[in-house]
Amino acid sequence: MNEIKVFNNEIEMGLRILVILKCIYxxxxxxxxxxxxxxxxxxxxxxxxxxxLHADVPNxxxxxxxxxxxxxxxxxxxxxxxLVEHRYSKSGIKYIASEEVAPFIDNLSASYTQDLIKSTIxxxxxFKSMSNKEIRxxxxxxxxxxxxxxxxxxxxxxxx
Numbered sequence: 001m002n003e004i005k006v007f008n009n010e011i012e013m014g015l016r017i018l019v020i021l022k023c024i025y026x027x028x029x030x031x032x033x034x035x036x037x038x039x040x041x042x043x044x045x046x047x048x049x050x051x052x053l054h055a056d057v058p059n060x061x062x063x064x065x066x067x068x069x070x071x072x073x074x075x076x077x078x079x080x081x082x083l084v085e086h087r088y089s090k091s092g093i094k095y096i097a098s099e100e101v102a103p104f105i106d107n108l109s110a111s112y113t114q115d116l117i118k119s120t121i122x123x124x125x126x127f128k129s130m131s132n133k134e135i136r137x138x139x140x141x142x143x144x145x146x147x148x149x150x151x152x153x154x155x156x157x158x159x160x
Contacts, residue, residue: 013067013074016041018083019116021097022105023124028087028094031071036135038071039064040123041116046146047138048126053112053119060147064139091132 020037021029029037043060045052054060075095078084083101087094105117127135 008067008070010070010074010077013038013070014078014083015113016116016120017071017074017078017095018097018101018105019113019120020124021084021095022101023117023120025097025101028089028096030092030094030132031068031075033132033135034071034075034095035064035067036139037120037123037127038067040127041120043146044119044123046142047123049119049122053115056147058147061143061145062147064143 016038017034020034020041024037039061040047042054042063043052043056044050045056046060075084075086079086083098083104084095085098087096108114130138
């Protein structure tokens with residue numbers, strides 16, 4: 001029996017990638033930058049935004065190390081559907097939104113998707129003047145802070 005993932009699957013990640021590539025267009029991004037922009041869009045408070053789309057869970061910066069395979073699988077799916085194109089550059093393979101992406105994204109109306117779009121637009125504007133090297137340095141300087149806030153836990157029985 002195949003396991004069906006409800007969250008963190010190729011479709012959910014694919015939607016986030018499409019939003020990122022639409023917002024950053026005509027710029028193209030490699031897998032590493034897609035990973036960073038995805039994290040920034042979900043946890044924008046960590047990078048100077050007002051409110052994060054996802055909860056401020058402990059050790060959330062660990063997301064940066066586990067999503068690469070999912071991003072690649074999602075990009076492969078999106079390329080098969082004609083929504084994303086790849087480009088070869090001196091620095092490696094980069095991905096860009098096809099002309100089909102804007103009408104697709106513009107027709108999505110769920111509140112989560114609209115919040116994701118707003119957050120991603122803010123992220124793209126916030127980081128647009130930074131080079132990939134500067135973004136990489138920013139992440140390396142700050143990732144140990146993301147999710148290291150003091151957290152509280154309850155020890156004992158529910159009835160205590």
